[in-house]
Amino acid sequence: MASTSTFSREALDQVLKRRFFFAPAFEIYGGVSGLYDYGPPGCALQANIIDTWRKHFILEEDMLEVDTTMLTPHEVLKTSGHVDKFADWMCRDLKTGEIFRADHLVEEVLEARLKGDRAARGVVEKAGDDEADKKRKKKVKEIKNVKLDDQEVKEYENILAQIDGFSGPQLGELMTKYNITNPATGGPLEQPMEFNLMFETAIGPSGQLKGYMRPETAQGQFLNFSKLLDFNNEKMPFASASIGKSFRNEISPRAGLLRVREFLMAEIEHYVDPEDKSHPRFDEVKHVKLRFLPKDVQESGSNKLRECTIGEAVESGMVDNQTLGYFVARIYLFLVKIGVNPDRLRFRQHLLNEMAHYAADCWDAELETSFGWIECVGCADRSAYDLSVHSARTNEKLVVRKALPSPVTVEKFEVSINRKKFGPSFRKDAKAVENALLNRTQCELEDLAAELKKEGKVSLNVEGLSEPAVITSELATIEKVTRTEHIREFTPNVIEPSFGIGRIIYSIFEHVFWSRPEDKDRCVLSLPPAVAPTKVLLVPLSSHADLSPIVKKVSAYLRKEQIPFKVDDSSASIGKRYARNDELGTPFGITIDFDSVKDASITLRERDSTKQVRGSLEDVVAAIKAVTYNDESWAEATKKLTPFEGQSGDA
Structure with a gap:
């Protein structure tokens, strides 16, 4: 496995550049900082990570995937707070x-x-x-x-x-x-x-509709909440998910893929009843042990990690609720599955002065790299903020209606408007003033009711009006009423895991990169087989005509089994051919030699250990599939194959 030799970022950068995992965009024009292009292995790695993400979250959690537009009108991002605070x-x-x-x-x-x-x-x-x-x-x-x-x-x-x-x-x-x-x-x-940090643009030829390139994929999900709830047959809780490009005009892009201006995000919005944030599958993950950096430790000036299970973290109140804790654990399991070193992964809690005012709790999955600890995934309980502000701005009810098991009597403040006088008093602004009054919380209405009773009037700040709107007791009343309700109406809270795919990819590069002890120039990327760009390198021992039919047969079989592979029939030594593909993270090699002509057997090489086994094409491919797609160990998957000590895979 990986060498314990000193990590060299320069050596890693040379491998990533030489093998074209990614490169600065517009490089022959001098490049633009913070913009990168992915080459063939980078594209394949990213696609495999996204595929694993979809299976781990969307399929396993039965989420509803949406793909929303990257162009976003100013009004949407003004409402969400991005225009003023991002x-x-x-x-x-x-x-x-x-x-x-x-x-x-x-x-x-x-x-x-x-x-x-x-x-x-x-x-x-x-x-x-x-x-x-x-x-x-x-x-x-x-x-x-x-x-x-x-x-x-x-x-x-x-x-x-x-x-x-x-x-x-x-x-x-x-x-x-x-x-x-x-x-x-x-x-x-x-x-x-x-x-x-947002990129501003104009939508349409007139330039009058101001917009931005979206800084996150979340807002498109929130705006489609009612449609998603309907699609889910009104059942709660449920989650939506989106994968797509986002844009941030970084002040000083640096550190390669860690701080860029255009990047791929994968985000989940899990909608949950604010009165019940338990999770039905929490018991499945409660034993997962994690390393936490809670806010009280940071505030004391320390970075000492606290290690415990997610069950213990939720029970103690360090993590706010079960659903948030469930996703923290699932994030950990996903990151480890795609190649993150668990010893270089921690969950840091947001400090009070960096957490949004509406958030109940927020934890970042941070990965240790040569650049320090890098935030790669955020997991926040955003309460009901996003749905509430969009609902208030558009007058669309983004709520869940749930039948009560038995009727309940409730007391609440309600606004009654005298429309004969209200409209003429405010004229063209009447609708805006009415919305500002009606879209108040119960606490706000209670305060307004007391002020209206005492002063005979209240003043409201209304968006679009230069001066506060004065509402007298002749125009509206605010009183507490008692009603019997059969339906409970509530705005869901949102638990949001948000993944920066580029940052995760770069951190994985550092976590899986090493050099062979016998030769520091022989570099290896120990990518898990499931996410490796290519699964198999097919290597004929020589260009002899007798080997060509077998190469074609093996290629056809791998193609039929949908296993990504590459043939290297160059004149380089077999060791050099394997070394080149070790740098690409290719986990397996198949060698075809003259014994293959005699008995149709082939040799299978494992990248990290360079161990080799031999057997039939069918058994070798079955072993590859077992390790790559079924999470079997090398030892378990190759039981039917014979250890091979002949032609060295590293000669």
Whole structure:
């Protein structure tokens, strides 16, 4: 299996580039940062991961898949809050105009200073041999071997543990307090300012309908909620899912696929009764042991992980509810299945100041890479926010109606409008004012009722009106009424797992990449067979005419069994041919030699161990299918085959 030798990002980058997994887009024109093209193996790997995702989530959980448009009108994203709040904090060099993302800048500078302090204290660290990393770090002008005092070290470590939770003004205060300037020039920087990450566009030739390239796939799912509920025969709970491109105009794209401007997302919206967030299949996953970084640990300035089962995490209240916990565990099982190293996977809870005000709880699946811990999957309980705001904006009821087992008597505040006077009072704005009044929560109506009774009027801020609308007791009344109800009407809460496919793919590359101990230049990508771009390399021992019919026969059989394969009949040695495909992550090799002419047997090679076994075409292909598609071990799948010590698969 994988070597324990020091990881080299430079070696990995060379393999990914040489084998064209992905490459900068428009490269012959100089490229555009944050945009990448996938080559043949990258496309196949991505397709296989998506296929596994569909089977693991959509099919196994009986989800409803939708494909919604990437172009989104301004009004939709204004309602969802993206127009006003979907932003990162950037700061600009006052002299050069160079732009930095503020949280990344603070993080990079403080980490560099801590590294310099450790060097001054005689702490030896592993030297990275990644050329790109060296070039990036050369930009950070830090004085070597200058010690920080113990208080400064503690402060830096505490800040880094909470870096995701700082607001723009707080980042500005840190930059001032710790004298953080342009790392390359030492030049002063402006205070952080908000930068909206959405790509703006115009829909239609007139340019009057403003729109954006969607920053996520979620909004299209929410807007189709009523149709999906109807399709599901009004049954709750249920989930929708969507896979597609999203776009974010990143301030400073870096780290390859980890921070890009166009990327593939896979998102789930699981709709659940707010009064019952249990999950019927929770018992199936409650034993799954995970590594958590809860908010209280982060707030203490520590990154010490807490290990426990998801059942224990939910029971203790660390994870808010069963349905959220169920998906956290299912995310873990999916990531491990496609090649993530479980020892380099943690779930970090959002801090209070980074979590949306409406969210009940949120956990990120973070994967450890040479760039640090990278958020690859978010899993949030978004409460009823999204459906509520779209319902309020459009006056469409995005609700579930559920028959009660027996009638119940309820007391609630209701608005009664005097239409003879209301319409003439507000004229063309009457409908907008009415909607603003009717779409209030019970708590808000209770406050308005008290104010109306006391003052004889209330003032409402109405979107589109320059001044508050004044509603008197002659125009409307707000009173508590008692009703008997046979139907319960509620807005579902939403549990949202959201996957960044590109980030997951890159993290997997790092987790499965290694070099053979006997030769560091012989690199291997130990991709799980289920997601590997090609499953089999078919290798004739030579170009002799006697082998050609067998190559054709084996190719036809693999094609019939729908096993992706590639033939390499080049003049290179068999060892070199296998080495090339080890870099592509191809898990199996079939060698055809002159014994194959005599007895129709073939040799099967396993990528990681280079072990070889021999048998009939049918038995070899059955073993390949068992390992690739049925999760059988190599030892179990090859019981019928004979160990082979003849022609080395690595000669």
